Amino acid sequence: MKVIVTGASGGIGAAVCRRFLALGHSVHGIDILPATTEHANYVHHIADVTDSASLPGITDAAVIFNNAGVQNCGTEVEVNLLGAVNVTEKYINDNASLRSILFNASASSVSGKEFPLYAASKAGLVGYMKNVAVRLAPRGVTCNAISLGGVYTPLNDPVANDPALWKRIMDVTPMKKWTNVDEVADWVVFLTLTNRSMSGQNILIDNGEHDLADTFVWPE
Numbered sequence: 001m002k003v004i005v006t007g008a009s010g011g012i013g014a015a016v017c018r019r020f021l022a023l024g025h026s027v028h029g030i031d032i033l034p035a036t037t038e039h040a041n042y043v044h045h046i047a048d049v050t051d052s053a054s055l056p057g058i059t060d061a062a063v064i065f066n067n068a069g070v071q072n073c074g075t076e077v078e079v080n081l082l083g084a085v086n087v088t089e090k091y092i093n094d095n096a097s098l099r100s101i102l103f104n105a106s107a108s109s110v111s112g113k114e115f116p117l118y119a120a121s122k123a124g125l126v127g128y129m130k131n132v133a134v135r136l137a138p139r140g141v142t143c144n145a146i147s148l149g150g151v152y153t154p155l156n157d158p159v160a161n162d163p164a165l166w167k168r169i170m171d172v173t174p175m176k177k178w179t180n181v182d183e184v185a186d187w188v189v190f191l192t193l194t195n196r197s198m199s200g201q202n203i204l205i206d207n208g209e210h211d212l213a214d215t216f217v218w219p220e
């Protein structure tokens with residue numbers, strides 16, 4: 001199958017590209033940065049998701065993983081939300097091969113925490129995901145989002161490499177770990193290839209951070 005991955009040069013995007021390639025699929029990566037993946041079945045396109053005109057002409061994609069993202073830079077809505085809209089609208093029409101679309105949202109789409117524009121962009125992305133899911137359901141195409149809590153990628157070096165900040169994070173993370181990029185690839189493959197029956201859902205994958213904090217208080 002042909003797979004499109006945006007943000008393909010980054011931590012999560014590159015891991016997802018590697019996984020689809022290892023499974024024998026062909027992958028088209030889109031990123032403003034040069035390729036970080038080399039493989040006979042990998043094609044890299046340097047393009048900006050905020051600029052529809054820069055997006056390459058890719059026909060017959062079966063899977064689209066909208067993953068390109070930025071944080072704390074002022075352009076979150078343009079990149080994370082409107083960029084994903086540009087990519088999706090470009091590749092879903094006149095495409096009988098389309099099977100599934102997955103959006104990489106964030107735990108902040110559920111909690112509202114983190115940077116203001118980031119939370120707004122990711123919550124908007126979930127709303128747009130539902131819109132696309134409704135439109136594509138009659139074609140049998142699944143469309144979902146994953147909302148990750150912390151993932152070990154360079155994006156998080158400012159906190160992951162600071163022992164005091166890392167302790168604060170682990171203090172509020174019930175499972176005492178973050179997710180690694182290979183686990184994210186597991187989820188992406190399951191939701192885009194295995195899953196044929198769930199659509200319009202936003203899956204929270206956060207090591208219990210949002211829901212499992214133990215707030216039960218009672219005298220000993």
Ligand SMILES: NC(=O)c1ccc[n+]([C@@H]2O[C@H](COP(=O)([O-])OP(=O)(O)OC[C@H]3O[C@@H](n4cnc5c(N)ncnc54)[C@H](O)[C@@H]3O)[C@@H](O)[C@H]2O)c1
Pocket residue numbers: 006007008009010011012013030031032033047048049050067068069070071079080083104105106107147148149150151152153154155156
């Ligand atoms: N790492 C985490 O903890 C975490 C948690 C929740 C959600 N996410 C989301 O996962 C996605 C990937 O995150 P990551 O940790 O791999 O970050 P990353 O910075 O390593 O990768 C993001 C990639 O997107 C690319 N990109 C940025 N702007 C672009 C544009 N305009 N057009 C095309 N490509 C562009 C970057 O060049 C980069 O390669 C992001 O959407 C992020 O919000 C990450």
